[in-house]
Amino acid sequence: MGYLSLTHDQQALIYLLHAYTGTQTDGFLWVKELHLNALIYHLIKAGVFEEYDYAPSLVTFHGIKMYAKISQEVLWDLERFRRIGMVQKLKLSNKYYDDVGAYRLHNGISKISRFVSMDVMNTVEEEIGCGKERLTVLISEHPQRGRTVLDAYLRCPPEGMRKIDFFDIRRIAYSSKSYLPEVV
């Protein structure tokens, strides 16, 4: 399969997994699903992904349910890559009994340049590069007005951490009137 059969965004997604999981020589590295979604949200906003979109979806982390800006196209593509064996998904759990999914590029894909063009690699690398390391996402919880909420941070070791609005759902103005179905 040459890179021409993958769209720009699919190539960027594959390269992203390669960047975070494909370099370890001993053991296996996995990117956790929620963190990956947060990073992808940041990359969509940064213009790395051209067609992927995001919308509020309910997620669970540490037993806390919150809406986050999730790209369904990404999840769909990951599932497709998983079916053809390019991507592996690990199921693990944490002490809060959350089922956590984590992804990695299959070891069999040794030559990433067969799938991803140099342009895409450079575009992604430019955004996730962070000195000698790479940008990572940290998700933490904190109390806010009597409940515990989640925050996502981008961490770049030389620059420190900065919060992203991954969990801040846009409010829209609307008006409504009450309605009840007559059948009840």
Add this chain to the structure above:
Amino acid sequence: MEAKSYIHLLGRTRILITEWLPFGENTILELSRKLETESGEGTHSILTEVIDPEPQEMIFRTDSIPTVIQVIRSEESRSIDFKCAVAYSETNADIQEEHFGVHVDNLGRIIYGLELLEAGGSRGRYSIDNVSSVIADLVHDSSKMLNTVISKYQKRLLELIYFNEPLHRDKFFLVFAEGMEPNMDDDSLMQFLQGVLELKQVLSSIKTVKTLEDGTLMILGAQGVIAVGENAFEYEQVLLTYAFMKSIENSLENALARLWRSWDMSEELKDSVFSKEGTNSLREINRRISELQSDVSIVTSVFRYIKDTLSSLSSVILELRGDSVYDLLGIDGRLEILRRRVEDAIPVAETLSREVEILVSVADTLLDNSIVKLMDAVEENTKRYVAIGEALELLEVGIFGVYAVELIHIALQYSGIEEDLMRFSFLGLSLAFWTILTIGLGGIIFAWYLLKLTKKRVMGEHGN
């Protein structure tokens, strides 16, 4: 060096292992969710039993990919069939390519199955020793694999009834092969001492050896069954039912062992409750009683689950009546015995449950009494400390009085007033003497009054 093997299984050789674990409809649904059956058949899931140590971090690291599961088919809330590839270092993953199928259903039936492709370097001819090694591996690895998919309740239950050694739990197995070397009928096999000994290594003890009308040789043992012959696979269903009943029997025996152990523990704790003194030991006893209460509740739930499973099994068994092996295996009798044993176990467990409840209330009451006694002692001690404190205060005031007298004395001396006062006398003593005496006594009386007042207030507050 491997021992010489006298018996070899020939042709297609399959191993099935069964066990029973409570799997209600909710647990099956939970498992479906975990294995993502909604994604469709063929989806691979990689599972690990490692708990994420740093959930807030983006990257998770594993040393290997130990369990890969692929769903074959699923029936919502009833059953799931999946393929499994495992690689556990402790069972020589480097020299094995271990794939097996798993069936889980809401009867609590778990079947692990594999067909040998090669063992010990040979294909289609497997020594009993090698088959035995494969069974041992499959028993261990299937337990380890199952640990990655079952719920917390099921894990706790397994730990409880297998005395914290759930990975090494015994399972019943079935071995099917198309032929056997040497080719013997049941009589000659029983006379073939070496062969019998070798089979005993696998089956533990041999109960029955019988050649059926179609030539299938059935060797029934305490831990498994070996069926040999071209038609052996046709007995799969009836043998699986038998194996499942043996698995239930195994779980029942282990649960009963835990029940008897719990009875012993309740007796030990009862003795401890009445003999031990002190709040700390009572607290420890209370903690152990709470653990016992939880254990008893889980064991009781096992008996109830088994009872439900046996009721559901009756309809499955009806379809098997008439099978030529059915009577040989004594399925009806075995089911009846199992039913009676469970019926017998439930009231015993319920009685223990009540015993433990009584023990809980006795221990709670004793702990309460002990706390009351402790509080009384603390109160008494407090009063004593208050009295000592007051005495010390009195002493301090007295000392202060002495210093005050000394201060007045020095002040009078250095101000020159003392000499003036020395000129006047009363009752033959100088006015300076009377001044110092009056101030000294006045201070002591004032201090005495002050302390009396304080003590009265403190004691009054403590009910005296």
